[in-house]
Amino acid sequence: MKKIVVLTGAGISAESGIKTFRDADGLWEGHDVMEVASPQGFERNPELVLDFYNQRRRQLLEVKPNKAHVQLAELETTYSIEIVTQNVDDLHERAGSTKVTHLHGELRKVRSTFDEQLVMDWDQDLNLGDMCEHNHQLRPHIVWFGEMVPMLDRAIEITQTADILVIIGTSMQVYPAASLVNFVNHETPIFFIDPKPNVTKSQFSNLTIIEDKATTGVETFINTLSTLYS
Incomplete structure (x- = not known):
């Protein structure tokens, strides 16, 4: 075969x-990609990053x-x-x-900020305070700029x-x-x-x-x- x-x-x-990853102006859904797709952006403003991926996840669940x-x-x-x-x-x-x-990475999964091997399915919004079993914040299971x-x-x-x-x-x-x-x-x-x-x-x-x-x-x-x- x-x-x-x-x-x-x-x-x-x-x-x-x-929508494709970046528009012609280099923005992703109106955001500088480094604000929403980098470890530094997540460290500076985790709520913005989580909300951004929550919106992407909701959109994904609506399309076929x-x-x-x-x-x-x-x-x-x-x-x-x-x-x-x-x-x-x-x-x-x-x-x-x-x-x-x-x-x-995968939008319908999240992972621990403590142990990147700890990945779980996730279809609801991800918020500050959502913790892994080791009591560390969960993050989108997405490969951001600067990551392996x-x-x-x-x-x-x-x-x-x-x-x-x-x-x-x-x-x-x-x-x-x-x-x-x-x-x-x-x-x-x-x-x-x-x-x-x-x-x-x-x-x-x-x-x-x-x-x-x-x-x-x-x-x-x-x-x-x-x-x-x-």
């Missing part, structure tokens, strides 16, 4: 109504997976599929994908196993996630799905660019698969 590794970013979830998420999940009936996502939403899982690795990306090694291992690599809805400009493409075999076919692709065929061997949004671009990719491997 062919192994397809899919790297996804904000573009795939945007079609479900989740879109056609692209569902089509990728359905591919599991024919191919071995592993998804590595930069997104903190759970739309891949809710669509039915069973092997999803989150590089930047604990799932990076696992993501590299997954990418190295790809027979086919698909990149959807990400500019591949944010490191370390952008480095993953360098870990596939030189001969591995790469499909890049984005309405405004910033890559060229001269950059990678076996690159196919699908200049389209995720929902229709994934469908094009699947049709191409059926042609190549029928």
Whole structure:
């Protein structure tokens, strides 16, 4: 069974109504990202940070997976599929994908500020005074700027196993996630799905660019698969 590794970013979830990480002016939902996505921001104003993620979590619970998420999940009936996502939403899982690795954390989880391995599911608001079992404040289970990306090694291992690599809805400009493409075999076919692709065929061997949004671009990719491997 062919192994397809899919790297996804904000573009795939945007079609479900989740805003991309940063607007053109560099703000995230009106905030400087360092205010709401850094350890320093959390130390300075924890209430602001907690409220920010509470709003993101509420929004996530109101949206649904879109056609692209569902089509990728359905591919599991024919191919071995592993998804590595930069997104903190759970739309891949809710669509039915069973092997999803989150590089930047998960919005519907929180963790202890005392023991980062103490992670728990969390769907309600997170407030100051919500403590872990060691009586330390809980925080969003999100990888903030300046923090290590604990799932990076696992993501590299997954990418190295790809027979086919698909990149959807990400500019591949944010490191370390952008480095993953360098870990596939030189001969591995790469499909890049984005309405405004910033890559060229001269950059990678076996690159196919699908200049389209995720929902229709994934469908094009699947049709191409059926042609190549029928």
